[in-house]
Amino acid sequence: MHPSTAPSLTQTLTLITNLLSLLLTSSLTVQSFITRWKTIQSKLALLQSSISTISSSPHFSENQLLQDLIPNILTLLLQTQSLSQQCQSNPEGCYKGGKLLMQSNIDIASAQVSTYLHDLDLLIKSGVLQQSNAIVLSQPAPGSDNKQDLEFFIRDLFARLQIGGIEFKKKALESLLKLLRDDDKAAVLVAKEGENVRYLIHLLELNHNSSIREQAVIAVSVLASVSESSRKCVFEEGGLGPLLRLLEFGSSNLKERAAMAVEAITDDPENAWAISAYGGVSVLIEACQSGTPITQMHAAGAIKNIAIVEEIRVALGEEGAVEVLLQLLVSGTSTAQEKSANCLWILASDREDFRVSILELGGLQNLLQLLQKPLNTNTLEHVLRAISALSVSDRTLKILSSSTAFLLQLAELINNTTLPISFQQISVSILSKLSISDVNKRSLSSCMASLVKMVEFSKSAGLQETAAEALVSLLSVRSNRKELVKDEKSLSRLVQMLDPNTESVCKKLPVVLISTIVAGGSNGCRKRLILAGACHHLQKLSQMEVVGAKKVLQRLVANRLKNIFSRTWRD
Structure with missing residues (x-):
């Protein structure tokens, strides 16, 4: 038929309505494949109801989706009518092409009717047929308070995405991506209808058009990243498996987006365990090894996320994750280095075999080298x-x-007091464990005043004790003892800590520190401690039976008396 003589959409709907009436009647009188025709008959009845609803919609003729859909339905019904006539005129089963071909054709027709029923139902429920020019709805302004307009726009997008052809799908995905980027609320509304997310995930399959698949994976990655509810929906609708397949077999662009989405999904500990169910550990490690810098960065983040699961840590060890993470620590982007260091920390904190592996592969040297470079706060802490x-x-x-x-x-x-207290905690904890030469102890004298402050004021659990341990080590060097007591502020803090009225610190800590200073045998150090009032506080602590206080006091007093007798003898 020439385009100029093609029936209008209204005329085509009329033809469909008449044809459905005939088919519903004729399907009752078929003589073969009766069960299959009963199934088709029930579907045709539903289709008749949907067509009636479409016909009564005020703006159906303006909807471009129907311009393609309605003629296709008419073609299907004409084919179905032909099948019905053959089944009525050939009760003995003498069909052109054979009985099996006829059976297959009936099943295909039944499946197609189901597809069109779904499409029409989607259009009707979306409400787009109730509005003029629904197919060119304008996107609501970002931050708009009109939730109804936003929901309507999303329904329209997904109607076009599921019903339309390639071009419709592309344009719908473009609009969806713009909406998700411009308005954070949109992701929550998209995820509200699980079917929407399920369809996007369906588009990730490798048999779909490549450009559509690329847009779909971007949309899924945004949904996985933007909110907790949308991320949960992506996971619950089965998004992790297809994303891992794209990460394994997709193009570079697809792998980058898939890695981003997998990292976002596994950021939820309740989702991380599922990686192993899809064989994703080896996929992530391979992505870290051979992917683009962006893919490596997000794959490393995903490995860091799943490393919290004990069973997966075993798989990470078996698959060689440590070696790959150490490579990223040296050659990866700054963000990849941050995530690799974080993961290495998690692994090293858990098991001895990981610590051995990291050390044997030169991991400690890599960490020390990285520590000498300018690092952001997070990377520095993880290292x-x-x-x-x-x-x-x-x-x-x-x-x-x-x-x-x-x-x-x-x-x-x-x-460095500008950094979070956690940095001081880690640094002091490491320092307190080390066996340092006297030369290096002298080079560390600059931090003694800070250690004294930590002993006096720190509210962080364990930091006071650890700082005191580190100080005791540094004070084993004579020059450090002299330097500390010459520092008026540090000396005042030490003596103030001895005061029984100072409740911010356990008394055994300053007693140990004073004892270390006194044990060195320097008369100058003892003199400064006495002049600062240490004896007065130690006397009270001795009466309170604080461990070590009496012994320290005796050393201070005995030395003072010795000096008095020495001067008297000389006189």
Whole structure:
């Protein structure tokens, strides 16, 4: 038929309505495949109801989706009518092409009727047929308070996405992506209808058009990243499996987006366990090894997320994750380095075999080298924590104790009050474990004042004790003892801590520190302590039976008396 003589949409709907009436009647009188025709008959009755609803919609003729859909339905019904006539005129089963072909054709027709029923039902429920020019609805302004307009726009998008052809799908996806980027609320509304997300995930399958699949994976990655509810919906609708397949077999662009979505999904601990069910551990490790920098960054983030699951940690060890993470620590982007360091910390904190593997592969050296570079706060903390986790090993302690560069950096971190308290905690904890040479102890004298402050004021659990341990180690060097007592502020803090009325610190800590200073035998140090009022407080602590207080007091007083007798003898 020439386009100029093609029937209008209204005329085509009339033809469909008449044809449905005939088919519903004729299907009652078929002589073969009766069960199959009963199924088709029930579907045709539903189709008749849908067509009636469409016909009564005020703006159906303006909807471009129906321009393609309605003629296709008419073609299907004409084919179905032909099948019905053959089944009526050939009760003995003498069909052109044979009985099996006829059976197959009936099943195909039944499936197609189901598809069109779904499409029409989607259009009707969306409400787009009730509005003029629904197919070119304008996107609501970002932050718009009109939730109804936004919901309507989303329904229209997904109607076009599911019913339309390639071009319709592309344009619908473009609009969807713009909406998700412009308005955070849109993701929640999209996820509200699980069928919407399920269809997007369906578009990720490798048999779909490549450009549509690429847009769909971007939409899924945005949904997985933008809110907790939309991320949960992507996972519950089965998004993890298809995303991992794209990460394994997709193009570079698809892998980047898939890795981003997988990282976002596994950020929820309740989802992380599912990686192993899809064989995703090896996929993520391979992505870290051979992907683009962006893919590596997000794959490393996903590995960091799943490393919290004990069973998956075993798989990470077996699949060689440590070696790959150490490679990223050296050659990856700054963000990839941050995530790799975080993961290495998690692994090293858990098991001895991971610590051994990291050390044997040169991981400690890699961490120390990275520590010498300018790092953001997060990376610096993860590197420090990874080194701290490795420091349970004697081999690690030996290396760290002899690294002057590392020790000086610890001193800088201890003195840096602009960083979170966690940095001082980690640094002091490492320092307190080390067996440092006297030369290096002297080079660390700059952090003694900060350690005294931590002993006096820190509210962080365990930091006061750890800082005191580190100070005791540094004060084993004579020059450090002299330097500390010459520092008026530090000396005042030490003596103030001895005061029984000072409740911010356990008294055994300043007693131990004073004892370390006095044990060195320096008369100058003892004199400064006495002049600062240490004897007065130690006398009270002795009466309170604080461990060590009496012994320290005796040393101070005995030395003072010795000096008095010495002067008297000379006189």
